[in-house]
Amino acid sequence: MAIFSNIKKQILNSKKTILVNDLGSGSRILKTNKREISKIGKIAGISKKKAAILIRLVDYFKPSNILEIGTSVGLSTSAIKIGNDKSNITTLEGCLETSKIAENLFKEQKFNNIHIITGDFKDTIKKAIKEKQFDFIYFDGNHTKKDTLKYFKDCLFTIKNESIWVFDDIYLNQEMKQAWSEIKKHPKVRVTVDIFHWGIVFFKKGQAKEHFKIRV
Numbered sequence: 001m002a003i004f005s006n007i008k009k010q011i012l013n014s015k016k017t018i019l020v021n022d023l024g025s026g027s028r029i030l031k032t033n034k035r036e037i038s039k040i041g042k043i044a045g046i047s048k049k050k051a052a053i054l055i056r057l058v059d060y061f062k063p064s065n066i067l068e069i070g071t072s073v074g075l076s077t078s079a080i081k082i083g084n085d086k087s088n089i090t091t092l093e094g095c096l097e098t099s100k101i102a103e104n105l106f107k108e109q110k111f112n113n114i115h116i117i118t119g120d121f122k123d124t125i126k127k128a129i130k131e132k133q134f135d136f137i138y139f140d141g142n143h144t145k146k147d148t149l150k151y152f153k154d155c156l157f158t159i160k161n162e163s164i165w166v167f168d169d170i171y172l173n174q175e176m177k178q179a180w181s182e183i184k185k186h187p188k189v190r191v192t193v194d195i196f197h198w199g200i201v202f203f204k205k206g207q208a209k210e211h212f213k214i215r216v
């Protein structure tokens with residue numbers, strides 16, 4: 001966790017500004033395209049509490065091929081890498097300048113086997129899942145109902161018994177609550193764990209359909 005705290009501190013102390021190309025629903029807080037890295041890290045980046053859970057989750061399940069939808073400046077990617085340094089991570093980001101910041105961070109930290117694909121999720125998700133089989137997917141891109149369900153459906157044909165999917169911010173707004181409720185109902189989904197910050201989905205065939213709520 002100390003490594004993550006240092007990375008987060010470094011981002012929060014950055015004095016750099018970039019021009020952001022926002023392909024998502026846009027920041028609810030940051031209104032201009034000229035943005036400070038420190039603000040992006042503070043507002044869009046994973047919190048220390050969630051990072052600690054992500055590190056433990058990845059350390060416990062040890063998925064080897066991971067897809068992250070929504071890199072931003074690379075904070076959650078770093079948490080995943082810290083959780084399992086042997087993992088191969090493909091991470092998707094729409095904004096070139098933002099993804100460059102993440103790429104530099106991974107180089108500085110000597111995090112290997114992280115492949116950033118830059119472009120609109122509507123193209124990059126299809127490209128990523130065609131190239132590789134993922135056992136863990138972290139959905140932290142565009143927090144609208146329509147897009148969340150689209151990404152869910154796009155990735156569905158890749159599922160295996162061991163697949164684990166994590167949806168960020170399932171209570172962010174009404175749309176995300178509705179998206180989460182639809183995901184839970186999907187016939188391929190067996191077990192879900194709602195930890196409030198995230199909805200975690202398991203697909204193991206033969207497992208009774210069950211939904212758990214845990215406060216962490």
Ligand SMILES: C[S@@+](CC[C@H](N)C(=O)[O-])C[C@H]1O[C@@H](n2cnc3c(N)ncnc32)[C@H](O)[C@@H]1O
Nearest residue numbers: 023024045046070072075076094120121140142
């Ligand atoms: C919430 S941030 C990701 C935060 C990161 N996972 C973390 O916790 O450190 C979401 C990212 O998705 C990107 N994004 C949103 N919609 C997109 C789209 N349609 N195509 C590509 N990137 C998109 C944004 O540029 C933003 O950087």
